[in-house]
Amino acid sequence: MADTKGIMIVGEVADGKLSATATELLGAARKIAGELKQEVIAAVIGSGVGEAAKEAVAFGADKVYVIDNPMFKDYTNDGFAGALQKLNEKVHPEIILIGQTAIGMDLAPRLAFRLGTSVTLDCVGVAIDPDTKLLQKTKPVYGGNALAVYVSEARPQMATVRVKTMEPLAADASRKGEIVSFDPGLDPASIREKVVQKVKEEVVGIKLEDAGVIVCGGRGIGGAEGFDQLKELAKLLGGALGASRPPCDSGWVPTSIQIGLTGKMVAPKVYIGIALSGSSQHQAGMSGSKNIIAINKDPEANIFGISHFGVVGDYKKVVPAFMTKCKELLAK
Structure with a gap:
């Protein structure tokens, strides 16, 4: 050899x-x-x-x-x-x-x-x-x-x-x-293969992998309606919307925004995890994020173990207050 x-x-x-x-x-x-x-x-x-x-x-x-x-x-x-x-x-x-x-x-x-x-x-x-x-x-x-x-x-x-x-x-x-x-x-x-057609993934807004800010929701969001609010927050921050696996499996959001071991790997400057437990499978896809912010009503949620900042509370109360403050700061 x-x-x-x-x-x-x-x-x-x-x-x-x-x-x-x-x-x-x-x-x-x-x-x-x-x-x-x-x-x-x-x-x-x-x-x-x-x-x-x-x-x-x-x-x-x-x-x-x-x-x-x-x-x-x-x-x-x-x-x-x-x-x-x-x-x-x-x-x-x-x-x-x-x-x-x-x-x-x-x-x-x-x-x-x-x-x-x-x-x-x-x-x-x-x-x-x-x-x-x-x-x-x-x-x-x-x-x-x-x-x-x-x-x-x-x-x-x-x-x-x-x-x-x-x-x-x-x-x-x-x-x-x-x-x-x-x-x-x-x-x-x-060369036995031949490419006959290419279909490019349609992305509305910022591509998840390229986003500097990601707002990610979990099972605790409760349904598709809750993700509408998260999408609004992501837009406000100039970022992209993501999700853990359960919301995707439930059909609340498309699988194209799933983050984790069986989804996409991301490493944004700011990652906001909302109402998600932070399983090891999910962490595998986002643990490289520079600043991790967790919002969860369960103080024992795994996501707090890797977060830099955390809020223990109901996202339905925390997120609207957070958005109001962000709008005030952005208006200055």
């Missing part, structure tokens, strides 16, 4: 730009590379991805391999896994990090199989063991009620990393890095 060296991330591209997930992976890769004294490599695949490659350098990549071809305009497993397999034969990275996204969840296991290695999915932490120098991959287990740490001696060591669990570096446009064009030499006939 060839010697392995380098921390490689697979950088997804959205609308010609490097995705936020890719910048988070680069931030994680830089920390790992510093401990191993190795370089950070980014693989950028798509069609017309030159700008994304430059962004990868700005966000921490030492070397970027650009696989730019119209055949990679849309994601296909055969195409992307095949191209990365060929790149691996050239680069031989020590570690490969992929985002735990719709693409990453499909790509990572198949790529690992092609490379004859293993992959740990949905990691919320990656670090280097100081003694063995192996990659420690931390992920939720038992429905999010515990965390387990995995290591593998197979090469390359692979992991998918949950969105919003890593901090990206600040972009530095003056940063220098090498951008290399790479042709995997794939036969278009080897």
Whole structure:
């Protein structure tokens, strides 16, 4: 087996730009590379991805391999896994990090199989063991009620990393890095899938994952009508509306705004959790929030254990008073 060296991330591209997930992976890769004294490599695949490659350098990549071809305009497993397999034969990275996204969840296991290695999915932490120098991959287990740490001696060591669990570096446009064009030499006939239609999720207002403020309601809201008030609060604060799993399962709100282990991962500047218990499954999706405010009439609710500020009381009384005060402050 060839010697392995380098921390490689697979950088997804959205609308010609490097995705936020890719910048988070680069931030994680830089920390790992510093401990191993190795370089950070980014693989950028798509069609017309030159700008994304430059962004990868700005966000921490030492070397970027650009696989730019119209055949990679849309994601296909055969195409992307095949191209990365060929790149691996050239680069031989020590570690490969992929985002735990719709693409990453499909790509990572198949790529690992092609490379004859293993992959740990949905990691919320990656670090280097100081003694063995192996990659420690931390992920939720038992429905999010515990965390387990995995290591593998197979090469390359692979992991998918949950969105919003890593901090990206600040972009530095003056940063220098090498951008290399790479042709995997794939036969278009080897790509068995074909994208026939794309349906973009319709978002009214601010996208939940991008919101700086999130107002999230739980089972204690009691019904769809209660969420109308929370939606008004979110609009007042320039934020987005979220929900824990029970309201979504009950049909009070769409599943597209569900936050948690089986929903979306968010890390806003301000997270307001209202009438929700704060189960471990829910915390898995929002514990990275910078400021957590909890409103619950149960003083023993789990959400208070991770909140920075808390109000014990009935949300039907607390929220209207809070909104009135916010309007007064915003009017000044």
